[in-house]
Amino acid sequence: xxxxxxxxxxxxxxxxxxxxxxxxxxxxxxxxxxxxxxxxxxxxxxxxxxxxxxxxxxxxxxxxxxxxxxxxxxxxxxxxxxxxxxxxxxxxxxxxxxxxxxxxxxxxxxxxxxxxxxxxxxxxxxxxxxxxxxxxxxxxx
Amino acid sequence: xxxxxxxxxxxxxxxxxxxxxxxxxxxxxxxxxxxxxxxxxxxxxxxxxxxxxxxxxxxxxxxxxxxxxxxxxxxxxxxxxxxxxxxxxxxxxxxxxxxxxxxxxxxxxxxxxxxxxxxxxxxxxxxxxxxxxxxxxxxxxxxxxxxxxxxxxxxxxxxxxxxxxxxxxxxxxxxxxxxxxxxxxxxxxxxxxxxxxxxxxxxxxxxxxxxxxxxxxxxxxxxxxxxxxxxxxxxxxxxxxxxxxxxxxxxxxxxxxxxxxxxxxxxxxxxxxxxxxxxxxxxxxxxxxxxxxxxxxxxxxxxxxxxxxxxxxxxxxxxxxxxxxxxxxxxxxxxxxxxxxxxxxxxxxxxxxxxxxxxxxxxxxxxxxxxxxxxxxxxxxxxxxxxxxxxxxxxxxxxxxxxxxxxxxxxxxxxxxxxxxxxxxxxxxxxxxxxxxxxxxxxxxxxxxxxxxxxxxxxxxxxxxxxxxxxxxxxxxxxxxxxxxxxxxxxxxxxxxxxxxxxxxxxxxxxxxxxxxxxxxxxxxxxxxxxxxxxxxxxxxxxxxxxxxxxxxxxxxxxxxxxxxxxxxxxxxxxxxxxxxxxxxxxxxxxxxxxxxxxxxxxxxxxx
Numbered sequence: 116x117x118x119x120x121x122x123x124x125x126x127x128x129x130x131x132x133x134x135x136x137x138x139x140x141x142x143x144x145x146x147x148x149x150x151x152x153x154x155x156x157x158x159x160x161x162x163x164x165x166x167x168x169x170x171x172x173x174x175x176x177x178x179x180x181x182x183x184x185x186x187x188x189x190x191x192x193x194x195x196x197x198x199x200x201x202x203x204x205x206x207x208x209x210x211x212x213x214x215x216x217x218x219x220x221x222x223x224x225x226x227x228x229x230x231x232x233x234x235x236x237x238x239x240x241x242x243x244x245x246x247x248x249x250x251x252x253x254x255x256x
Numbered sequence: 257x258x259x260x261x262x263x264x265x266x267x268x269x270x271x272x273x274x275x276x277x278x279x280x281x282x283x284x285x286x287x288x289x290x291x292x293x294x295x296x297x298x299x300x301x302x303x304x305x306x307x308x309x310x311x312x313x314x315x316x317x318x319x320x321x322x323x324x325x326x327x328x329x330x331x332x333x334x335x336x337x338x339x340x341x342x343x344x345x346x347x348x349x350x351x352x353x354x355x356x357x358x359x360x361x362x363x364x365x366x367x368x369x370x371x372x373x374x375x376x377x378x379x380x381x382x383x384x385x386x387x388x389x390x391x392x393x394x395x396x397x398x399x400x401x402x403x404x405x406x407x408x409x410x411x412x413x414x415x416x417x418x419x420x421x422x423x424x425x426x427x428x429x430x431x432x433x434x435x436x437x438x439x440x441x442x443x444x445x446x447x448x449x450x451x452x453x454x455x456x457x458x459x460x461x462x463x464x465x466x467x468x469x470x471x472x473x474x475x476x477x478x479x480x481x482x483x484x485x486x487x488x489x490x491x492x493x494x495x496x497x498x499x500x501x502x503x504x505x506x507x508x509x510x511x512x513x514x515x516x517x518x519x520x521x522x523x524x525x526x527x528x529x530x531x532x533x534x535x536x537x538x539x540x541x542x543x544x545x546x547x548x549x550x551x552x553x554x555x556x557x558x559x560x561x562x563x564x565x566x567x568x569x570x571x572x573x574x575x576x577x578x579x580x581x582x583x584x585x586x587x588x589x590x591x592x593x594x595x596x597x598x599x600x601x602x603x604x605x606x607x608x609x610x611x612x613x614x615x616x617x618x619x620x621x622x623x624x625x626x627x628x629x630x631x632x633x634x635x636x637x638x639x640x641x642x643x644x645x646x647x648x649x650x651x652x653x654x655x656x657x658x659x660x661x662x663x664x665x666x667x668x669x670x671x672x673x674x675x676x677x678x679x680x681x682x683x684x685x686x687x688x689x690x691x692x693x694x695x696x697x698x699x700x701x702x703x704x705x706x707x708x709x710x711x712x713x714x715x716x717x718x719x720x721x722x723x724x725x726x727x728x729x730x731x732x733x734x735x736x737x738x739x740x741x742x743x744x745x746x747x748x749x750x751x752x753x754x755x756x757x758x759x760x761x762x763x764x765x766x767x768x769x770x771x772x773x774x775x776x777x778x779x780x781x782x783x784x785x786x787x788x789x790x791x792x793x794x795x796x797x798x799x800x801x802x803x804x805x806x807x808x809x810x811x812x813x814x815x816x817x818x819x820x821x822x823x824x825x826x827x828x829x830x831x832x833x834x835x836x837x838x839x840x841x842x843x844x845x846x847x848x849x850x851x852x853x854x855x856x857x858x859x860x861x862x863x864x
Contacts, residue, residue, distance in 0.1 A: 131501075131549035131556035134353075135485065138326030138552065142478050148258075150325050150477070151360065151468030160416070161353070163402070163440045166546055166560030166573065207413045213466040237485055237554030238501075238547075 118250045123223075123230055123243055125170050130240035132161045132168035136232035143224055143231040153213045156221040157232045160198050170240060172232075173210040174201030176218035181206065258470045259321030259778035260284050265363045265385065267378060269456055270311065270370030272387045279364055285780045286863070288752035288787075290320035291347045292794040294336040294365055298345065299797055304804035308340035308448075309430060309455040311371035317358065317421070317461060318365040320754025321778050324356030324469055324551070325477075328484035328763065329756035331355055331551025333438075338805070339447040340455075341432045341611075341665050342684040342708045345801045346447030349712070349751055350421075351550030352439035354463070357419040361465030372457035377405065377422075379462045390459035397604035398424040398437040399572075405462055422460035423450045424606030426653040430454055431663035433611040433652075437603060441558075441573035442550065445608040446685065447707050448665075472779040480776045488554045488763055500555040500762055501547060503536030505577035510535050512581070515721055515730065516826025517694035519586040519687070521639050522617040523680045523817060526691040527826040530590030534580045543592055548573060555758055561596055568597035568646065575599040575609070578711070581689030582613025587620055587645055594642030598649040605653030614686025615666040616648050618679045619658070627673045633658050677816045683708035683807065692818050692835075694828025695720050697728070697736035700838045703812045704740070706798035712751075714743035718761045725764050731827070733834035737842040745791030746770070752794065793862040796846075796854050800864065809852040812839060 137152040137159065145154045152158075160169045181204065184197050203210035203218040210219045224230055233243045257279070264277045287293040294316040306312045316336040323330055333355030339346035358366070361380050375390035388408075393401050401422045406415030421438035427450030434450030435443045444450075471477040499507045512518045513531035520528040532538060543563055549556030562571045575583070575596055583595045602609045616637075622628035623637045630636065634657055637644040651659030661669050666686055670679035680687045685708025692699030697716030705713040719739060720730040728739065749770055750757055759765045767784050774782045813819075818833040843850065847858030854864075 128546065131547050131553070131558075133549040133553045133556065134551055135326065135554070138481065142326070142474060142481070145468070145474065147468070148472065148474045148477075149468030149470045150474075151466075152326075153360070153466050154468075161439075163399075166548055206411070208417055209413075235482065235485060237488065238549075238556065 116250065117247055119245055119247050120250070121228060121243060121245050123172055123233060123241055124246070125172075126240050126242070127167065127169055129238050130159065130168040130170050131238045132159055133237065134159050135235045135237055136170060136241060139231040139235035151213070154219070156210065156219045158209050162198070165192075169199050171199055171201055172221045173203055173219050175220055176203040178205055257281055257284070257778075258472045259325070259774070259780070260289060261359060261362055261364050261469065263363050265366045265380070266369070267366060267385070268369050269372040269376070269458060272372070272376075274385050281780070284321070286790060287794065288320065288749055288774070288790050289364065290318045290323070290332070290334045290752040290754050291336065291349070292748060292752035292790065294318035294334060295345060295347060295794065295797060295801075297365070297367065298336055298338070299801050302338060304338070304801050305806070306338060308338045308343065308452060311456070313338050313452060313455075315368040315449070315452050315456060315458070316365055319355050319359045320752050322773060323754030324359040325471065325777055326481050326552050327755065327773055327777070328481075328488060329550065329553045329555065329759050330754055331553060332751075332754050332756055333358060333444075334751065335436050335444040335449040337449055337452045339449070339707065340430070340451045341448040343805045344447070344683055344707050344807060345798045345805075346449055346707055347751070348435065348444035348446050348449045350436065350438055350442050350444035351553070351756060352419075352442035353551050354419040354421050354438035354442070355754065356551045357463045357465055359465070359469055360467055361463045362467045366461070368456055368458060371455065375457045375459050377458065377460035377462060381464050382466055393459050394428060395425055398422050398606050399440045399604055401460055402440055405460060418462050418464045420460055420462050422606075423453045424604055424653070426605040426607045426663070427451055427454035429655045429663065431607060431653060431655060432665045433608045433615070433663070434606050435608045437606050441603050443603070443608070446610065446710065448608075450606050471777055476776055480773065484773070485554060487765075500557045500758070503540055504547070504557050504559045506534070506536030506539055506575070506580050508536070508577045509580060510537070511721065512690060515694060516823065516828045517691040519581055519680070519689045519691055521588045522586055522621040522678070523687065523691055524621075525824050525826070526694050526828055528585040531585065533590045534584040534592055534595065536577075539580075539592065543596060550756065553756065555762060557758070563593050563596050565593040567643070568593040570597055570600045572600040572603060574603065578689050579609040579613065582610055582617065582686070583645060586613050586617040586689065588639030589642050589645060590640070591642050594646050598645050601646065601649045601653065605650070607649070607653050610688055611666065611686040612649055612652065614680055615652065615662050615669060616645055618666045618670055619648065619662065620644075621678050622670065622673050622675060627675050680815050680817065681709050682814060683811050685709045687815075690717055691823065691828070692814060692833045693823040693831050694826065695730040696733040696834055696838070697730070697740050699814055699818060699833040699835050700733075700736055700740050700842060701743070703814055703835055703839065704842060706795065706802055712747065712757055714740045714747055715757065715761050716740060716743065724761060725766070731831060733838050737838050737845060741842065741845055744795050745788055748791035748794035749787055752790070789862065793864065796858065796862055796864060799854060803853060812852055
């Protein structure tokens with residue numbers, strides 16, 4: 116069935132790699148008076164070779180053997196799917212809380228949801244919008 | 257401490273040992289951080305008469321209290337040492353992600369002493385500090401160095417956690433205009449700090465940190481950061497801050513050319529007929545791949561570019577305004593391909609693009625006037641020769657052929673061929689791309705800058721040409737001494753805080769904004785009064801170091817071209833620089849005597 120959901124949409128082409136989203140997220144979730152992007156649930160992976168920036172929002176943790184590692188070619192440019200994978204996993208040392216090593220997952224912060232990363236994005240790479248998409252009949256967690 | 261981490265890492269390269277020291281809170285407050293604080297350490301610990309390339313010189317990597325906090329454009333770190341180019345106190349500033357990472361690793365400053373017996377690089381992972389051999393990395397360009405270090409760290413993901421600042425072959429060969437490159441294309445460019453790193457056999461500094469930066473109240477701090485971002489979107493910053501994302505800093509090319517002060521053919525004139533071809537507008541239409549920002553920067557003035565022209569093919573970052581103006585207009589070159597290629601080479605070899613442009617332009621004038629024979633160069637090097645620019649840039653970085661002379665700096669080159677007046681520089685450092693005849697305040701700014709000719713010690717252009725917050729007449733020298741002094745003091749604070757100068761120059765932030773940001777981040781008790789006093793203190797401290805290092809009033813001058821040859825065309829036609837009128841007034845409001853030496857009364861007021 117089709118359903119309207121609100122999602123954070125990412126436009127990789129617009130991202131300049133400023134990482135304001137990381138600071139925004141970290142400051143919104145951290146419980147002590149400090150700034151530390153390691154507490155962020157969004158991370159901009161900067162590809163220094165191509166100059167591309169990939170903001171990635173953390174999804175659920177997975178330690179199962181990964182099957183999605185590979186490369187996709189879009190318009191002649193090859194991308195590493197591992198870079199844009201949302202999972203916190205043993206391979207990638209990101210999306211883990213420093214000290215406790217608890218995996219971090221985006222919680223679409225705000226009540227109703229109004230994610231801080233989107234509010235702070237200065238390049239319009241992140242947008243919080245309603246989209247219509249196919250969902251399973253089973254209720255998502 | 258808040259804002260500051262409160263820790264300094266002191267590394268003795270001679271013995272491969274290190275120690276962690278506490279930062280004195282009072283000292284930190286008085287000298288703010290970064291530039292000011294690190295220079296205080298340098299002044300206290302290094303004899304001003306020391307040979308800059310000897311092991312007695314020290315090299316300091318420093319961050320400010322605002323670096324890495326996420327405040328607007330808070331991604332800066334600085335490299336402080338005594339300059340091998342001109343013996344002045346050197347502070348080079350760079351962006352990217354390196355500075356913030358150094359702070360997350362838990363250090364405000366890293367001080368390097370001595371000299372490693374053989375090439376090493378230093379790896380810092382929070383509290384773990386390791387010396388690693390860089391014998392295999394020696395001779396490698398900066399981008400390859402980063403790749404090899406990341407590969408050595410382990411899986412590519414582990415490697416991607418680290419930020420790297422390194423030198424290229426130019427720094428290793430003690431080229432006096434060598435810079436430190438971080439994140440592959442960001443440069444702590446001026447004053448030859450890379451040569452000092454090379455002289456210490458230090459190839460790279462590799463950092464990764466997981467710690468936070470303490471702030472007094474995170475909710476108040478969040479509001480502050482949000483306000484600083486919103487200000488960027490407001491009308492105040494409309495013209496400047498919004499032009500930067502679209503066209504990059506090269507948006508200036510046409511503006512500066514229309515003002516008749518675009519350095520053309522080694523500053524022989526201020527009007528470049530082909531300015532449009534090297535402008536930010538043309539970069540956007542032709543070679544631009546995407547905009548690139550430093551940490552926490554909404555302006556993203558960096559340009560990731562690609563050159564498809566077979567002769568100059570390449571991919572990388574740049575050029576920015578100073579580069580296109582000096583490698584382009586000043587060398588008479590109207591084609592972006594060779595300019596951008598030379599920029600890539602500078603990034604890879606680790607050289608300052610401003611000085612490279614100046615030195616090549618100087619060589620071209622020497623060649624055209626017949627003072628420098630073609631046999632010494634090996635090929636034709638006339639103005640407008642793009643291939644010559646690319647070849648000469650490589651030769652300089654590798655010290656091959658005539659490049660060996662060029663690597664000693666433009667002044668040394670011009671002097672060797674009997675015409676030192678043809679090198680457009682102050683205190684042996686090349687002039688940035690604004691002709692001081694048509695923008696009088698900048699002339700004073702160049703002449704009095706504590707690190708030699710420089711546009712980021714007080715950017716008079718912001719008020720004289722661009723009209724950020726106020727607009728002054730660029731052609732008159734009236735009152736410019738006050739403007740330049742005020743800018744110099746404010747710049748000292750902005751640099752030291754760890755913010756990018758563009759917050760003042762493009763976003764229109766003033767003293768009160770700086771006080772707010774410093775106060776909310778540190779809670780150290782900053783006021784408008786003591787912030788400006790700190791700026792003045794930093795400036796005078798630098799001046800004292802330079803005086804002891806042998807710099808005199810006679811060095812506070814401009815090349816004879818700007819003082820004697822009237823501008824031949826354009827809006828500034830017929831003008832020369834009125835430096836002789838401005839300089840005594842400037843000394844006076846600085847509280848310096850007629851020889852440019854700070855008076856005892858001034859020094860006691862500043863607590864020096």
